[in-house]
Amino acid sequence: MPIKLFAMMLAGSLFAAGAAVACPNYNLSGESYEVSGSYLYSPRSLTVRAGGPHSITACGIRPNTDRGRGYVTEAPDFTIHLSGMSGYSLVMSVESECDSVLLINTGAKNWYYDDDDNGALDARISLSRPSNGWLDIWVGTHDGAVCDARLVLETFNR
Ligand SMILES: [Ca+2]
Structure with missing residues (x-):
């Protein structure tokens, strides 16, 4: 076959493979906010x-914490500058109609995951000493379902 056509087919298959194995990527940005510890002392709710x-x-x-299954988007749902x-400690909790999970990547580039700590199959992650800087948050689901949800962010004195 012509070399050019072969090259195009190869490029096409590489692209398809790349799409199939896309992973949560903290180099991408989600809906962005800049917030302070004192601002979040009143809980803030975001729809997702x-x-x-x-x-x-x-x-x-x-x-670093719990590990388990979950399905998320490639870009974070939220990219938050703290x-x-x-x-302060920081608590992130999900309220949804499905079996949510949370995946976050902190300013120190650490991953945290939770499945059910908020009760009713919803997820919650508490950071006792959150870093200033960028926090990427994915609100996923345990089984690959998709549903409307709210993410609540709140700080507490420690
Ligand atoms: Ca869950």
Whole structure:
């Protein structure tokens, strides 16, 4: 076959393979906010569509805390810049109609995951000493379903 056509087919198959193994990527940005520890002392609620096509476990992500399955988008749902976090802990909780999970990547580039700590199959992650800087948050689902959800962010004195 003509070399040019072969090259195009090869490029096409590489593209398809790339799409199939897309993984949560903290170099991409989600809906962005800049917030401080004192601002989040009053809980803030963000609406989000939970779930996505990409398997956390298949991507080989090894969170520091709980590990388990979940399906998320490639780009984070939220990219949040935290400042003034000294003296605060940060709690992120999901309220949804499905079996949500949370996956986050902190300013120190650590991964955290949770499945059911908020009760009713919803996820919650608490950071006792959150870093200032960028926090990427994926609101996923355990089984690959998609549903409407709310993510609540709140700081507490520690
Ligand atoms: Ca769950």
